[in-house]
Amino acid sequence: MSQEFDVVILGAGSAGYACALRAAQLGLSVALVDEGPVGGTCLHRGCIPTKSWLQAAKVRQSVISASAFGIGATLGDVDAAAVLGYATGVVGQLHKGLQGLIASRGIKLVNARGSLVTDQRGPGIDVDGSVLRARAVVIATGAEPITLGLAVDGTRILTSWDALQRSTLPERAIVLGGGVIGVEFASMWADLGVAVTLVEATPSLLPTEEPDLAKVLQAALVKRGVDVLLSCPITAAHATDSGVRVELGGDTLEADVLLVAAGRRPMLEGIGLDEAGVKRAGAHISVDSSLRTSVKGVYAAGDVVRGPQLAHRGYAHGLFLAEHIAHTQGKHSSRTTLCADSDIARITYSHPQVASVGLTTTQAEAEGPVEVADYPLRGNGRALMSRPPGERETGLVRVIRRSGGEILGVHAVGDDVAELIAEGALLVGWGATPEDLRDIVHPHPTLSEALAEANLKLAGSPLHMHS
Ligand SMILES: Cc1cc2nc3c(=O)[nH]c(=O)nc-3n(C[C@H](O)[C@H](O)[C@H](O)COP(=O)(O)OP(=O)(O)OC[C@H]3O[C@@H](n4cnc5c(N)ncnc54)[C@H](O)[C@@H]3O)c2cc1C
Numbered sequence: 001m002s003q004e005f006d007v008v009i010l011g012a013g014s015a016g017y018a019c020a021l022r023a024a025q026l027g028l029s030v031a032l033v034d035e036g037p038v039g040g041t042c043l044h045r046g047c048i049p050t051k052s053w054l055q056a057a058k059v060r061q062s063v064i065s066a067s068a069f070g071i072g073a074t075l076g077d078v079d080a081a082a083v084l085g086y087a088t089g090v091v092g093q094l095h096k097g098l099q100g101l102i103a104s105r106g107i108k109l110v111n112a113r114g115s116l117v118t119d120q121r122g123p124g125i126d127v128d129g130s131v132l133r134a135r136a137v138v139i140a141t142g143a144e145p146i147t148l149g150l151a152v153d154g155t156r157i158l159t160s161w162d163a164l165q166r167s168t169l170p171e172r173a174i175v176l177g178g179g180v181i182g183v184e185f186a187s188m189w190a191d192l193g194v195a196v197t198l199v200e201a202t203p204s205l206l207p208t209e210e211p212d213l214a215k216v217l218q219a220a221l222v223k224r225g226v227d228v229l230l231s232c233p234i235t236a237a238h239a240t241d242s243g244v245r246v247e248l249g250g251d252t253l254e255a256d257v258l259l260v261a262a263g264r265r266p267m268l269e270g271i272g273l274d275e276a277g278v279k280r281a282g283a284h285i286s287v288d289s290s291l292r293t294s295v296k297g298v299y300a301a302g303d304v305v306r307g308p309q310l311a312h313r314g315y316a317h318g319l320f321l322a323e324h325i326a327h328t329q330g331k332h333s334s335r336t337t338l339c340a341d342s343d344i345a346r347i348t349y350s351h352p353q354v355a356s357v358g359l360t361t362t363q364a365e366a367e368g369p370v371e372v373a374d375y376p377l378r379g380n381g382r383a384l385m386s387r388p389p390g391e392r393e394t395g396l397v398r399v400i401r402r403s404g405g406e407i408l409g410v411h412a413v414g415d416d417v418a419e420l421i422a423e424g425a426l427l428v429g430w431g432a433t434p435e436d437l438r439d440i441v442h443p444h445p446t447l448s449e450a451l452a453e454a455n456l457k458l459a460g461s462p463l464h465m466h467s
């Protein structure tokens with residue numbers, strides 16, 4: 001038995017559901033297949049629950065520092081079950097809204113495992129022997145944690161998903177990996193009172209970010225009691241009766257739990273790719289600049305495509321594909337272009353946050369001469385008033401321009417700098433120059449003035465900075 005659609009999408013995460021919503025908006029008939037709840041990793045196991053836990057950790061820190069602002073407050077215990085309940089509530093509310101949206105657009109939602117099939121009639125998605133056929137099929141099955149062969153048991157040796165489901169906090173935690181997940185958990189657990197050791201194989205936390213900004217983050221974590229071990233690959237880990245024993249080089253560490261945050265690999269096994277002849281590029285699906293795979297009518301989107309694994313990149317892929325497919329089927333007049341990966345903003349939501357878009361200084365210098373301006377957040381009123389009195393503000397905003405030319409990168413470290421980076425994305429995405437921005441007035445007192453000040457410096461007219 002088979003049913004015909006204009007597009008069938010395997011995976012209802014950020015990439016898959018964005019594609020489905022836009023395709024339906026453009027008048028295509030759409031089937032969306034997922035064995036789990038719509039919203040995928042980001043909504044249920046990633047962005048939303050982690051940021052909810054981070055928010056709870058921030059509230060605890062506010063209570064701790066309240067007296068420095070002249071506000072009386074007494075710190076109580078952390079009720080981890082209640083924090084879990086709060087995070088689950090946020091997820092549930094967004095999930096309900098998304099389900100409503102999908103239903104309202106007339107999308108056929110199939111809650112089952114699916115796999116790709118191709119034959120002389122073209123591609124389709126097989127669900128329990130019944131094929132959903134379409135002229136276009138999108139593979140958006142996302143990614144899963146790399147566990148390095150460690151015996152992840154969900155109790156002592158954890159993935160991020162295991163950690164997010166816990167209703168108790170460990171007393172001592174070791175975090176393997178100083179990438180985005182590792183840093184967010186280390187920061188969140190430390191702020192909730194857990195004794196954390198953060199172990200990173202390379203010489204820097206967040207190895208893909210500006211090294212000196214990562215150092216600011218590192219110093220802030222160390223100040224809050226996190227033991228940061230760099231250039232220290234973990235080689236083995238074993239659950240014990242009371243916790244976990246971890247080996248790094250000749251040393252051994254012990255804790256209640258080990259969080260393994262060593263990256264995520266695309267989920268491509270057992271979904272019919274090899275049988276259909278879909279080529280791979282290493283661990284990912286090989287695609288061209290329009291996200292077409294090697295098989296006619298089969299596309300890929302989101303984390304299965306090499307590049308930054310980010311929810312908003314997934315949305316961008318999904319929207320692009322919906323419009324591209326609608327165009328090829330004569331239902332959308334203009335063809336859209338796909339955003340370059342380097343123009344997509346990246347944020348680590350730790351305390352402090354690290355946010356960036358565009359090229360790093362090293363990447364920009366590889367393209368030719370550059371000019372770099374830093375604006376320290378200690379000169380920004382909004383940043384200073386958010387900080388407990390007497391505590392030094394060490395954050396900064398950095399703007400990199402091609403010498404005499406456009407802005408190539410914007411980088412920031414500090415509390416709440418995530419909110420700055422959408423403006424950075426506009427500047428980089430539109431190829432703006434600091435001179436373009438000079439006449440745009442930024443409201444006072446806001447963090448955005450720090451970005452404006454760094455730009456003014458590059459444009460030759462700094463205001464609150466020595467020339
Ligand atoms: C802890 C954590 C925190 C994160 N925080 C952020 C953040 O703050 N900001 C950010 O931008 N990104 C964040 N990410 C990354 C973000 O979650 C992913 O980049 C994003 O979810 C990728 O979207 P996707 O659609 O490609 O895949 P997914 O969201 O993983 O969706 C894939 C879907 O496919 C389904 N599926 C897979 N195989 C099959 C099959 N055979 N049949 C049926 N269904 C199938 C799965 O059930 C899933 O729902 C985080 C990730 C993690 C793990």
Ligand SMILES: NC(=O)c1ccc[n+]([C@@H]2O[C@H](COP(=O)([O-])OP(=O)(O)OC[C@H]3O[C@@H](n4cnc5c(N)ncnc54)[C@H](O)[C@@H]3O)[C@@H](O)[C@H]2O)c1
Nearest residue numbers: 177178179180181182200201233234261262263264309347
């Ligand atoms: N805020 C966000 O946007 C956000 C949040 C969480 C996750 N994510 C996405 O999820 C993906 C996965 O995150 P991640 O942090 O797991 O991966 P990652 O690739 O960002 O970091 C993994 C880190 O683990 C280190 N590592 C690897 N093996 C090690 C070992 N044996 N011992 C010690 N360190 C080791 C690596 O050097 C690297 O720094 C990221 O690519 C990110 O895009 C995004």
